[in-house]
Amino acid sequence: MYTVSIETQVHALRPGDRLRYSGVDWDIKDYSTYQDPQGYQTEEWLLVSSGGSEYYLLREYDPSEEINSVTWYISNQLQNVSLYTPDFPKNPLQLTT
Numbered sequence: 830m831y832t833v834s835i836e837t838q839v840h841a842l843r844p845g846d847r848l849r850y851s852g853v854d855w856d857i858k859d860y861s862t863y864q865d866p867q868g869y870q871t872e873e874w875l876l877v878s879s880g881g882s883e884y885y886l887l888r889e890y891d892p893s894e895e896i897n898s899v900t901w902y903i904s905n906q907l908q909n910v911s912l913y914t915p916d917f918p919k920n921p922l923q924l925t926t
Contacts, residue, residue, distance in 0.1 A: 836899075839886070840872075840888065842857050842860070842874055843857060843860050844857050844858060844859055844860055845857065848876065848886075850876070850903075853878050853882075854878065854879065855876035855877065855878055855884070856876070856877050856878075856879075857874050857875070857876065858875045858876070858877045859873075859874070859875035860872070860873070860874050860875075861873050867892070867893070868890075868892040869889075869890070869891055869892065869893075870889070870890040871887060871888070871889050871890075872887070872888045872889075873885050873886065873887050873888075874886040882905075883905060883906070884903055884904065884905045885902075885903070885904045885905065885906075886901070886902070886903055887901065887902040887903075887904060888900075888901055888902075889901075889902070
């Protein structure tokens with residue numbers, strides 16, 4: 830019997846596909862991939878729920894890592910972000926998107 834790994838199924842997702850994660854159905858709205866000359870690669874899928882939440886599913890491949898060369902992340906965009914650093918405790922740096 831042939832089975833396909835979950836990683837293989839997720840890796841094959843493209844816009845128009847759907848994914849269920851943490852009990853929520855997510856539509857794949859966009860897919861992008863980036864690679865540098867050393868072979869480091871990032872892939873990202875834009876996940877959008879029926880309620881309008883947006884998250885990015887990221888897969889990073891680092892060829893310099895012999896163990897755990899692939900790392901997966903879930904992230905979302907932050908709004909109105911301020912960065913406080915030791916050098917500027919009273920004047921936060923405003924990060925804009």
